[in-house]
Amino acid sequence: xxxxxxxxxxxxxxxxVTDILRRFPDAQVTHCERYGEIFNRKxxxxxxxxxxxxxxxxxxxxxxxxxxxxxYGVGGTHNYYFSALLNCLYDCRYCFLQGMYRSASHVVFxxxxxxxxxxxxxxxxxxxNEQVWFFSGYDCDSLALEPIAGMAQYFxxxxxxxxxxxxxxxxxxxxIRSLIGRTPLDNIVTAxxxxxxxxxxxxxxxxxxxxxxxxxxxxxxxxxxxIGLRFDPLIFTHDYRKQYRELFDSLFSSxxxxxxxxxxxxxxxxxxxxxxxxxxxxxxxxxxxxxxATRGDQISYPVEIEKQMKNWxxxxxxxxxxxxxxxxxxxxxxxxxxxxxxxxxxxxxxxTSVMTRVSDSV
Amino acid sequence: MNASVxxxxxxSAEAAPLIRHFELVRLQSNTDVPIYxxxxxxxAISGIGKQGADKAIETLNEHGPKGVSxxxxxxxxxxxxxxxxxxxxxxxxxxxxxxxxWYPIFAFQPVCKTDSVTTVEEVxxxxxxxxxxxxxxxxxxxxxICYSTAELVHCYxxxxxxxxxxxxxLTTQIITQLIQSRLPDIENIVDALKLLAVDLxxxxxxxxxxxxxxxxxxxxxxxxxxxxRLLRKSNTLGIDIQANSDALRxxxxxxxxxxxxxxxxxxxxxxxxxxxxxKHLC
Numbered sequence: 001x002x003x004x005x006x007x008x009x010x011x012x013x014x015x016x017v018t019d020i021l022r023r024f025p026d027a028q029v030t031h032c033e034r035y036g037e038i039f040n041r042k043x044x045x046x047x048x049x050x051x052x053x054x055x056x057x058x059x060x061x062x063x064x065x066x067x068x069x070x071x072y073g074v075g076g077t078h079n080y081y082f083s084a085l086l087n088c089l090y091d092c093r094y095c096f097l098q099g100m101y102r103s104a105s106h107v108v109f110x111x112x113x114x115x116x117x118x119x120x121x122x123x124x125x126x127x128x129n130e131q132v133w134f135f136s137g138y139d140c141d142s143l144a145l146e147p148i149a150g151m152a153q154y155f156x157x158x159x160x161x162x163x164x165x166x167x168x169x170x171x172x173x174x175x176i177r178s179l180i181g182r183t184p185l186d187n188i189v190t191a192x193x194x195x196x197x198x199x200x201x202x203x204x205x206x207x208x209x210x211x212x213x214x215x216x217x218x219x220x221x222x223x224x225x226x227i228g229l230r231f232d233p234l235i236f237t238h239d240y241r242k243q244y245r246e247l248f249d250s251l252f253s254s255x256x257x258x259x260x261x262x263x264x265x266x267x268x269x270x271x272x273x274x275x276x277x278x279x280x281x282x283x284x285x286x287x288x289x290x291x292x293a294t295r296g297d298q299i300s301y302p303v304e305i306e307k308q309m310k311n312w313x314x315x316x317x318x319x320x321x322x323x324x325x326x327x328x329x330x331x332x333x334x335x336x337x338x339x340x341x342x343x344x345x346x347x348x349x350x351x352t353s354v355m356t357r358v359s360d361s362v
Numbered sequence: 363m364n365a366s367v368x369x370x371x372x373x374s375a376e377a378a379p380l381i382r383h384f385e386l387v388r389l390q391s392n393t394d395v396p397i398y399x400x401x402x403x404x405x406a407i408s409g410i411g412k413q414g415a416d417k418a419i420e421t422l423n424e425h426g427p428k429g430v431s432x433x434x435x436x437x438x439x440x441x442x443x444x445x446x447x448x449x450x451x452x453x454x455x456x457x458x459x460x461x462x463x464w465y466p467i468f469a470f471q472p473v474c475k476t477d478s479v480t481t482v483e484e485v486x487x488x489x490x491x492x493x494x495x496x497x498x499x500x501x502x503x504x505x506x507i508c509y510s511t512a513e514l515v516h517c518y519x520x521x522x523x524x525x526x527x528x529x530x531x532l533t534t535q536i537i538t539q540l541i542q543s544r545l546p547d548i549e550n551i552v553d554a555l556k557l558l559a560v561d562l563x564x565x566x567x568x569x570x571x572x573x574x575x576x577x578x579x580x581x582x583x584x585x586x587x588x589x590x591r592l593l594r595k596s597n598t599l600g601i602d603i604q605a606n607s608d609a610l611r612x613x614x615x616x617x618x619x620x621x622x623x624x625x626x627x628x629x630x631x632x633x634x635x636x637x638x639x640x641k642h643l644c
Contacts, residue, residue, distance in 0.1 A: 003468065003471055003472070004453070004468050004476070028472070028475065030454050030476070030478070032463075032465060033463075037465055038467070041512065043507055043510070043511050043512050044467060044513070045469075045511045045512075045513055045562065048469040048511065048513040048561065048562065049467060049469050049513060051469050051470070051558075052468065052469055052470065052471060279591065280565070283565050283567070283598070284564075284565070284594075286598055286599060289594070289595045289598035289599050290595075290599065290630065291627050291630050291631070302631050305631065
């Protein structure tokens with residue numbers, strides 16, 4: 001899988017590094033001082049690198065835990081994310097990572113213990129009856145690299161005895177062995193992201209198909225694990241109602257609703273600067289070429305499409321699951337800006353993402 | 363857009379088998395650095411040392427075709443442990459003088475092994491480390507990276523000397539023979555770089571989209587970028603800009619052209635009326 005592996009000299013003797021290198025006996029190993037010498041340097045091209053991503057094994061020195069962006073929570077008061085891995089096996093055309101990084105290399109920060117220490121420190125700031133959420137799938141897919149990196153395995157153990165500390169593993173993969181092999185934990189949610197099958201085939205190269213992911217979710221539920229559903233981003237098509245209805249029916253008719261922790265949805269949106277990078281990387285891609293609307297520092301569908309899709313999805317989701325479990329990742333439009341945008345259909349104003357529990361806002 | 367591969371070699375003896383193999387001819391141009399080409403591939407003989415490599419790159423950039431360029435430094439190197447005749451791509455380039463380091467990025471599957479190269483000022487006969495020793499790589503990489511993306515800049519070295527086979531044994535014929543023996547590797551790397559360069563070149567806007575507009579109206583650099591972006595979108599989405607040819611005909615300036623083209627592109631959503639099939643999913 002990896003032909004080139006870069007290893008920071010500082011971690012070259014780390015047991016995780018040794019274990020990972022053992023899996024790739026034919027890889028060319030290059031030692032470096034800091035991963036930043038290779039990753040995300042100027043004059044690099046994400047799309048070219050995606051043809052053959054390298055693996056970088058490094059140590060993270062600071063910034064282990066970050067406040068989650070607004071719009072990333074699923075009911076907890078305190079939301080944080082951590083990125084022990086950077087980048088992803090998959091190549092989803094809408095993904096913000098391709099706009100954020102110039103490198104497509106997969107980075108594994110092997111000092112998981114330093115992350116968990118900070119997790120505990122962060123959770124300590126709050127009362128024990130408050131849920132403090134940590135999202136592990138922000139800059140990566142939480143499970144896709146699990147056979148190599150063992151990241152989920154480690155952090156599940158790290159949080160198992162701390163009941164106010166909640167962990168979301170967000171994924172499009174079917175790598176669930178590390179969960180199946182252990183007793184389910186109440187404070188861990190494995191959240192699967194979905195777009196309808198036809199859209200997935202077109203926009204999510206390398207992602208396991210919907211049926212395979214559904215099968216993985218069913219196995220997790222059979223073993224007593226909570227799962228989450230993430231319909232984010234919602235992708236607009238002429239027949240999105242038909243496509244999403246089929247997807248919802250397929251998922252909700254198979255899954256045990258009592259073991260569905262949460263469902264969230266939000267339309268496709270990206271920071272404007274990242275979108276510009278995507279336009280440069282994929283100028284002939286018909287999804288990227290669509291004339292998205294600019295709202296503040298974000299781009300997304302025009303407001304009328306966004307509203308229509310969200311309203312429809314919400315009403316459909318409510319047919320399947322209680323509103324308390326549904327969360328809406330909105331693009332929030334400040335009122336002052338909204339007034340000034342009435343005459344401008346495509347250039348609505350400053351926007352930020354914000355997650356709201358549907359039952360609170362309906 | 364054009365995609366070219368530029369080769370930089372230090373010695374005529376290294377260049378000779380490449381010139382023969384790739385059927386390159388001397389460019390009739392009054393340059394200090396000899397340049398050879400077959401129209402697709404360009405080669406410069408830089409002379410020994412980092413400064414020569416830098417100058418060769420400048421010269422190729424000036425006299426070679428414009429567009430996307432891939433750069434490959436080919437040459438002999440000493441090595442602390444590898445056998446004479448082995449070829450390798452540099453995966454780490456160290457400059458012995460200033461301690462700078464570079465890491466070439468492999469967006470293709472190397473056909474040969476990869477190893478580090480240390481660029482030295484004087485011939486290294488002690489081989490203190492298990493690394494390649496050359497005299498150009500760091501100068502080459504530092505300069506070439508200014509003209510291309512990192513994935514398109516590489517150094518290929520053929521081991522010419524090591525602790526058991528010193529440089530004093532080297533002759534012009536041996537150097538030529540060493541490069542000659544690795545031509546399959548070199549050809550493979552050139553092909554891989556060419557493919558990547560073409561991939562990148564294909565992303566650049568076609569002149570035919572924009573030139574009718576540039577010929578008729580005066581655009582600032584910023585306006586040209588705006589127009590190019592809009593025309594590419596319309597082209598990708600199958601939106602016919604010419605449908606607005608009447609409106610365009612009466613445009614007085616570049617600003618109004620951009621406005622009309624922009625409105626036409628934004629009509630994509632109106633056109634689909636949220637009920638037609640967006641082209642990206644057809």
